[in-house]
Amino acid sequence: MPHGDCAARDIAFSPDGARILVLDKASFAIAPRKGSPAVRIQIPSWIKSRSNPANGDLINLAFWLSANTIFVQQFDPATPFEPECGLFDARTRAWRRPRGGCLSSDFGHLFQVRPGPGGWLLLSSSSEGYHALGLVRYDPTTGQSDPGIPPLLLEAPGPINTRFARDGSRVDLISPCVLEGRKPPPCGDDEARSAWKLYSWPTTGGAISVLRSDLPPGSVLDPIGARFAWPEENGICIGDPRQTGTLCIPLPSDRYTSPR
Incomplete structure (x- = not known):
C-alpha cells in the first residue's frame, strides 16, 4: 500500500455503495457515503503476538463480505500461515467466528482482499519482493475453494487497488505502476506519488489494458x-477528478469512539 498518513489507509465501498470501510492498523471506521459521522471500531487481538507482548506487531486486513458484514483477518508477521479471523456485523456491532475458517493466499503475506460477485475474492499477497493476485471463492460456512485460475505474478509492483465488475467479467485495477505486458517492470515509491492508472483485467485470463x-x-x-x-488530508473524497461536485468526508480522530 502507499506510504504516508492518509494514503496508508485502505478504503472500500460496501457492496451496495451505502457505506465506506476505512482500515487503519488496529481499527477500522465505517462512514456513510451521505456524509454522516463515521464510527470507529477497534479490532480485537485474537492472536497473542510472539514477538511483541503488547500485540503491536499484529497485522489486520478487512473487507466487506456482504452489505452488512465485514471480514477481518489477523496475523503475526512472524507466523503468517497461522491467522485468526472474525466477522463483524455492521448493524449489531457484534463479532463472530466464520465456520469456514480463514483465508489462504499464494504467498505468505496476505495484505489485501477484494470481494466480487458469486463468492469471488481477489487475494493480494507478497513474498521476497514478489506479488501475487489470486482468484478464489469463499463462503463463510464452507470456506475457501480454488477455481484453478493461475495467479497474476508481479515483481515489486507497488500499490494496486482492485475491484470486480458487477457481472464478474473482469477485475479493475488502479495503480501508479505499469501492469501491462508479460513481465511488468518493478515499481517504486516515486511512482506511488504520481497520478494513478485504471486498468482492466478480463477474468477469462486475457491481457490487461489501461483505460x-x-x-x-x-x-x-x-x-x-x-x-x-x-484519501484527501484528514478525510476521503468521492467523485471523479475530471468533474466538479466532489464530496469530501472528514474521518474521526484516533480518540473518536462513538457517534455524537
Whole structure:
C-alpha cells in the first residue's frame, strides 16, 4: 500500500455503495457515503503476538463480505500461515467466528482482499519482493475453494487497488505502476506519488489494458458506478477528478469512539 498518513489507509465501498470501510492498523471506521459521522471500531487481538507482548506487531486486513458484514483477518508477521479471523456485523456491532475458517493466499503475506460477485475474492499477497493476485471463492460456512485460475505474478509492483465488475467479467485495477505486458517492470515509491492508472483485467485470463491515467493517489472505484474515492488530508473524497461536485468526508480522530 502507499506510504504516508492518509494514503496508508485502505478504503472500500460496501457492496451496495451505502457505506465506506476505512482500515487503519488496529481499527477500522465505517462512514456513510451521505456524509454522516463515521464510527470507529477497534479490532480485537485474537492472536497473542510472539514477538511483541503488547500485540503491536499484529497485522489486520478487512473487507466487506456482504452489505452488512465485514471480514477481518489477523496475523503475526512472524507466523503468517497461522491467522485468526472474525466477522463483524455492521448493524449489531457484534463479532463472530466464520465456520469456514480463514483465508489462504499464494504467498505468505496476505495484505489485501477484494470481494466480487458469486463468492469471488481477489487475494493480494507478497513474498521476497514478489506479488501475487489470486482468484478464489469463499463462503463463510464452507470456506475457501480454488477455481484453478493461475495467479497474476508481479515483481515489486507497488500499490494496486482492485475491484470486480458487477457481472464478474473482469477485475479493475488502479495503480501508479505499469501492469501491462508479460513481465511488468518493478515499481517504486516515486511512482506511488504520481497520478494513478485504471486498468482492466478480463477474468477469462486475457491481457490487461489501461483505460485512464489521471487518478489521485490511493483511488478506489465505486462498486455501483463510475465514481472514485481517494484519501484527501484528514478525510476521503468521492467523485471523479475530471468533474466538479466532489464530496469530501472528514474521518474521526484516533480518540473518536462513538457517534455524537
